[in-house]
Structure formats: C-alpha cells, structure tokens
Amino acid sequence: MTLRDIEIFVTVCELKSMSAAAKKLYMSQPAVSQAISQIEGEFQIKLFDRIGKRLSLTYPGEILYSYGRRILNLVKEAENILYDVRNMRMGRLNVGASTTVGIYLLPKIIGDFREKYSVDVYFTIDNTAGIKKLILDNAIDLGIVEGPVHSRDIVVIPYIDDELYLVSSKNHRWAEKRSISPEEIENEDIIMREKGSGTREVFEQTMARNNVRYKIKYVLNSTEAIKKAVEANIGVSVISRLAVEKEIKDGRLVKINIENMRFERKFSIIYHKDKFRSNLFEEFIKHLYNYIAK
Incomplete structure (x- = not known):
C-alpha cells in the first residue's frame, strides 16, 4: 500500500464515488478501482460494501479511512514545514x-x-x-x-583579519617602555592557551619564523582567565585584539609593541x-x- 493508494482511497471515501474520485485525481475510473482492489487483495479485506450504486465503508474501511486522513494531514503538514524552511520562515x-x-x-x-x-x-x-x-x-x-x-x-x-597583541600588566616593567626587542621575550614568563588553540598556533609559528626563543610557563584554556592572570602581573601573553580592546582602553592592560614583529592571522x-x-x-x-x- 503506497501513499498514492491511501490518497485514492480517502478521496473515494469523501466523494462516495469512484468516478468522482477519478475526475478529481485526473485518473481513469478503472485505475481508481484497481487501486482499491489492490489494497483489498493485499490485506484480504473488503473496504466497501457495494449495494447498488452506493458505496458504504466496511469496518476495516472505517479504520483505514481514519488513519488515511491522519497520514495525509501529516504529509501536508510536513510539506508546509519544508516550504517554510526553504523560505527561511523557520529552520x-x-x-x-x-x-x-x-x-x-x-x-x-x-x-x-x-x-x-x-x-x-x-x-x-x-x-x-x-x-x-x-x-x-x-x-x-x-x-x-x-x-x-x-x-x-x-x-x-x-573571513576577517585579526591581530594578536602582546599585553602586560600596567605594573610590568615593559608598561612604560611600550616597545621591546624580540630578545627581551626570551626570559619572560608567558601565559598561553592550550595546544590546539588557534592563538597558540599563530604565536608559535610567528616566533619560529623570527627565530625567537620563548618560555611558556602557564597554560590556561580560557582567554578571560589569561587576561586576569596578566592583569595580576603573573606573566605576559599574546591575545586577540577583539578580546583585549576594552582592557587596554581602560588601562588595565598595556599593549607592548615588538620591534619588526607582528602576530597576524585571518x-x-x-x-x-x-x-x-x-x-x-x-x-x-x-x-x-x-x-x-x-
């Protein structure tokens, strides 16, 4: 029994006529009759009592009609939802x-x-x-x-360009200099994100490209935690400008420039x-x- 068979059966039930159902579904009457016969043969039941020219639902026919209407309503509901998804009214x-x-x-x-x-x-x-x-x-x-x-x-x-800023506490010795040579980083305690972080990968690639040695002393998997640690002058870090603009503006963190070095990414x-x-x-x-x- 297919969805089309159910549609044909329900249409016959509602119009109480195979010829009317055939006209509505743009089918021949023998094709409609054949679809009903196939359902009856598949389940070894009778769907209609045929008394004269009248069609009356049998008990099995009433059951199938009840389920058939629910099935067709669900199909229509699914179609409407898919149209809404396609047109971004939902999704x-x-x-x-x-x-x-x-x-x-x-x-x-x-x-x-x-x-x-x-x-x-x-x-x-x-x-x-x-x-x-x-x-x-x-x-x-x-x-x-x-x-x-x-x-x-x-x-x-x-997508968009980003730059990582080397930042320190306002109480760090670099704060007043605001610019350092790459060599000054070598002995500094660096606070860095965990392995697998994009920030860490860009930092390590940039340092390697410029042949600068460094010492990662603390590893934290939270940018907010790193900012708090830097602010407390536990160490320095390299953090996206998106994440530190407010702290730099408020004076809680200081952006330190490195001579001839920038941490850029996309x-x-x-x-x-x-x-x-x-x-x-x-x-x-x-x-x-x-x-x-x-």
Whole structure:
C-alpha cells in the first residue's frame, strides 16, 4: 500500500464515488478501482460494501479511512514545514566557533541574524581543533575559526583579519617602555592557551619564523582567565585584539609593541566539502560578511 493508494482511497471515501474520485485525481475510473482492489487483495479485506450504486465503508474501511486522513494531514503538514524552511520562515543551523570568535563576535552576529529570520541558531565554542573535528563528524553545519585548518575534506573561506597583541600588566616593567626587542621575550614568563588553540598556533609559528626563543610557563584554556592572570602581573601573553580592546582602553592592560614583529592571522569560515548548502546556510554566510562590512 503506497501513499498514492491511501490518497485514492480517502478521496473515494469523501466523494462516495469512484468516478468522482477519478475526475478529481485526473485518473481513469478503472485505475481508481484497481487501486482499491489492490489494497483489498493485499490485506484480504473488503473496504466497501457495494449495494447498488452506493458505496458504504466496511469496518476495516472505517479504520483505514481514519488513519488515511491522519497520514495525509501529516504529509501536508510536513510539506508546509519544508516550504517554510526553504523560505527561511523557520529552520535550524548549528554553528561552531573557536574561543575568540565565539565569545567576542559570534553572539552579536547571531542576535542580529535572528532579528531578520525566525530560525534557531545553536552555537558551540571550542578551540580550533575541536571545531574542525565537529565539522568532520557533521555535528555542526559550519564553523568560524582563528587558526589554520589542515584537512582535504574541509572548505576554508577567508573571513576577517585579526591581530594578536602582546599585553602586560600596567605594573610590568615593559608598561612604560611600550616597545621591546624580540630578545627581551626570551626570559619572560608567558601565559598561553592550550595546544590546539588557534592563538597558540599563530604565536608559535610567528616566533619560529623570527627565530625567537620563548618560555611558556602557564597554560590556561580560557582567554578571560589569561587576561586576569596578566592583569595580576603573573606573566605576559599574546591575545586577540577583539578580546583585549576594552582592557587596554581602560588601562588595565598595556599593549607592548615588538620591534619588526607582528602576530597576524585571518579568521576563516569552514564547512565540510560534502555539506549541503541550504538557503539558510547561504544566507547565514552572507550575513557574516554583511555584519563585518557594517
């Protein structure tokens, strides 16, 4: 018994005529009669009593009619929901972001997007390696990360530029100098994010490229915790400008320039190469760029 068979049966029940049902469904009357006979033969039951020219439902026919109407109503409901999803009147998107983007940028972007569309946008915050794994496991639709991504199965689209600032406490000896030579970093206690963090990878790559030695003394997996530790003059750190602009403006942290050295990177939008790019998916990516342009 197919969905089409159910539709034919319910139409016959409602119109109480096979010829009327055939006309409504743009079918021949023998084809309608054949569909009813197939159901009856499949289950070895009678759906109608045929008395003269009148069709009356049997008990099995009444049961099938009750279920048939519910089934067709559910199909119609499913169709309406899918149309709503297609036209972004409803929907769901799962977004992942590495720590800096997830804390300091993504919530504002999602809030702005939900003002335009009545959709659910869920987001997960992890380090770059964690977001990459979620993409590969198809646990999220797309991610925004701050570190390099190395995978043939992941599409990487450049998003926005970022710079990491070397920051110290206002009480640190560097605070008044505001500029140091690379060699001065070598003996300093550095507070850094964990392995797998995009911030750490950019820091290590930049230091290696400039042949500068360094000493990571403390490892914390929270940018906020690192900022508090630097503010307490426990050590210095390299943190995204997005995360420290307020503290620098308030004078709680000091940006230290390094001669001939900058920690630069690019945030990227990533998704699996086999991911279906729905209307909602495409619209969210467009919104990401429009938000930054504003």
